[in-house]
Amino acid sequence: MILVTGASGHLGRLVIEHLIKRGTPAEQIVAAVRTPEKVRDLAEQGVIVRKAGYENIDTLNAAMADVKRVVLVSSSEVGQRTAQHKNVIQAAKSASVELLAYTSILDADHSSLQLAAEHVETEQALAASSVPYVLLRNGWYSENYTENINTALEHGAVLGSAGQGKYATATRSNYAEAAAVVINAENQAGKVYELAGDQAFTLEQYAQTVSDISGKPVVYQDLPEAEYVKVLVDAGVPEGFATVLADADAGAAKGGLFNDSQTLSALIGHPTTPIEDSIKAAL
Structure with a gap:
């Protein structure tokens, strides 16, 4: 069986959806x-629902059965996150999971x-454990911007501190599909996947695209990080x-959220969703 943590969240739910789409029987997914009530729809499809929180090692141990x-x-x-992730790793170790x-x-x-x-600390904890693991290093989600598109339209501006830094975003669904592919594949232990969208854009280009598609004027306003x-x-x-969000923009300005390897699209077997499509869906 395959267990997915945070299954009521955006990404976890999508991982389960893609597992089912790709042929994993629902009754083999945990x-x-x-809060089990939040995933009643998954239970109705046959998915096994187990109550377990990142902070509670006892519930995690119970959830790992079989x-x-x-x-x-x-x-x-x-x-x-580090402490919570270590709990999951410990439970996985106790259950002798294979990946x-x-x-x-x-x-x-x-x-x-x-x-x-915290991601580095989690990766270090995995390396120190005896649990076979694979790293899915996800880039920025397109939804990080498109979920706030109404605010951009209301004020006619996208704000940030990224300068001309490029974001190679993909949708949560793209990343979730990659997770579904990898967790069912063989010989994955020890691999590291740097995952990002096929196409990259600056926030200035993003604002212009929102403007073009919506028909409303939207500009990018670049601000000093502190402002x-x-x-x-x-x-x-x-x-x-x-502070974390502004720091991410500052990192993007230095290339920290750009990757052009197209590893993600190669994994899922099709191009990642263009930002234009995400904008249209949000609108």
Whole structure:
């Protein structure tokens, strides 16, 4: 059986959907979630639902019963992720799983992004364990921008601190499909996949594309990193996370979120979703 953590979240749910689409029987998939009620639709399809939280090793140990492979979808709780991921790794070790796929961040081992720190610590924990693992180093999600498209249209601007830095984004579904492919493949232990979209864009180009497709004027306003943090905080983003977001933009300005290897599209067997399509879907 294959266990997917965070199965009620955006990425985890999509991993399960792609596993089923690619032929994995629903009854061989375990959805590990804190709140089983959130995945009733998966249970109705035959997916096994087990209550398990990243922070609770006992529930994770129970959820791993009869599991052979694990997709560890990184926790969304920045600042707590390393400890939470270590719990999953320990449970997987106790269950003697044959492969664990971890959704890390692009170029984690030499990334300057603050967000990379906990991913690096998790990768180090995996390396120190006896669990066979494969790293799925995901780039930026297109949804990081398209989910906020209404705000851009309302204010006529996309704000950031990325300068002319390029983002090679792909959709969550693209990354989820890659996870579904890898977790079912043979001879994956020890592999590292740097995953990103086929096409890259600057935030200036993104704003122009939003404008072209929507028919409404939208421009990119580049801000100093500290000023961007202040704008985010004023908009209601917690200061710690605002700092992380602005830091990601600063990292993108230095090439930290760009990759042109097309490893992702090669894995899933088709081109990644262009940002234009994501914008149209959001609109």
